[in-house]
Amino acid sequence: MSSLPPAIFLMGPTAAGKTDLAIELAKTLSCELISVDSALIYRGMDIGTAKPSAELLEAFPHRLIDIREPEDSYSAAEFRSDALAAMAEITARGRVPLLVGGTMLYYKALLEGLADMPAADPKVRAELEAWAAAEGLEALHRELQRADPESAARIHPNDPQRLVRALEVYRVSGRSMTAHRQQQGASTAEQLPYTVAQLAIAPAQRHVLHARIAERFQLMVEQGFVEEVEALRRRAGLHAGLPSMRAVGYRQVWDYLDGTLDRAEMVERGIIATRQLAKRQFTWLRGWPELHWLDSLASDNLPRALKYLNSVSILN
Template sequence: MSALPPAIFLMGPTAAGKTDLAIELTKVLPCELISVDSALVYRDMDIGTAKPSKALLAQYPHRLIDIIDPAESYSAADFRTDALSAMADITARGNIPLLVGGTMLYYKALQEGLADMPPADARVRAELEQEAARLGWQALHEQLASVDPVSAARIHPNDPQRLTRALEVWRVSGQTMTEHRLKQTAQSADADASGHSQLPYTVANLAIAPANRQVLHERIAQRFTIMLEQGFVDEVVALRSRGDLHPGLPSIRAVGYRQVWDHLDGKLTSAEMQERGIIATRQLAKRQFTWLRSWSDLHWLDSLDSDNLSRALKYLGTVSILS
């Protein structure tokens, strides 16, 4: 048996039923919930994030929900710090941290640590934005390719957020993002070789999703339609009325919010907004599946099975989480 305390990761694509299973687990296990979702951290963004209701959160509290304002940013490093603190607090009370959500980068950051990259630099970022306005993003992508071809190969020229960050890291630190990540990988390997994990827990990795991808697509479309019926557009109208939010912020770039914002700007009709919101959510699910396929020691559950709780408990017993 491992001397490390237990923790559970409950992962999966959007609209797969993660929250429902997590709540069922807390009813029979001494678990406390930690949200692993880059959109649920924002206050006043409830409908478009499919945030659990206030009544549900009152009965089954989730840490790391509603912790920052939409005008603020929240990085994977911020999540790792907050999650480790929450996990330690839960463990100290004799309970099991149950981390539930679909932001796979957060899980990876928690499990493996993060490269020690420089923080954002407002001056450098402004310079890059001015260059992009003058020369175009393709020219900046060519700059990145000349200094960091590995990053350039995985970052599309039409992805200004990631392109800006990669160039910012190079200009601020003198090292490329690839070099920083190679150092982090080496540090993780050294930690594994020495027996000192980056995450001091015995982790059981669960994932839930419909075995039939078409079922997930139907769920995504249905959920987006329900969001609109619940007042998603009005929610974004309220965010716009603040006057301090804009499409360049991570909160407004969140899936669904970006499409509704464009609709309110007159760039999309209502029907186009709905269609593009559904397509963007499907693309998110596809990216989540890509992450999950590379995750080791992952036990899959089918969202449509009626006995997922018993299946999950059986698996947790086999990996000594319940010992």
């Protein structure tokens, strides 16, 4: 049996039921919750992120929710540092960290560590974002194919945040992101110092998830999603190019408020963008090692999860 302390990862695509299962586990086990979600970090972004209610968060606190303003940036490296600190505090109290969310890059950073990349350069980033606005993301992807073909193969041509970051690294340092990673790699010291049980939950049938996504987006709109984005737009310094406002759903509502989409188009595109997010999450998860899957529609997921955790000695 490993001498490392235990931790639990609960992963899955958006709208799969991760939070509900996490709460059931928290009721049953001596564990505390840590959010692994790049949108839930932002204050004031509640409806469009499907953030747990204030009442639920009071009863079952989640660390790393509401830790940044929407105007702020937040990197995978910052997440790793914050999550490790939270995990250490939880472990020191004799409890088990339960990390729940769907931002797969954050899980990867936590498990494997991160290569030492150049710091962000606001001037270079602004130049790249202006280039993307003028000529389209395809121009950035072609440039990345020339400068860093390995990263270009990994990064989708319609992923502005990762495209800009990869080109920013190249322009700031003169070396590709791939070269930085190859030079450093993830050292043994960076590996996660925990014995991790990895759970994933999703409906066995993809059409069920698609129906859930559509229903949830419609409900968000009914609950005031548009009004939430209207309030955000009134904040000084907040603009459509920020990572927070490029979050799924928010960019579509922003376009609607700009008048470039009508309401029906906004809803349709928001649902499509959420499905695309789920597809990317599934792509990550299909290649994830040592993953124990649960079906969202099963009635016995809690006992199944507990049986698995016991089998890998997390509950011992």
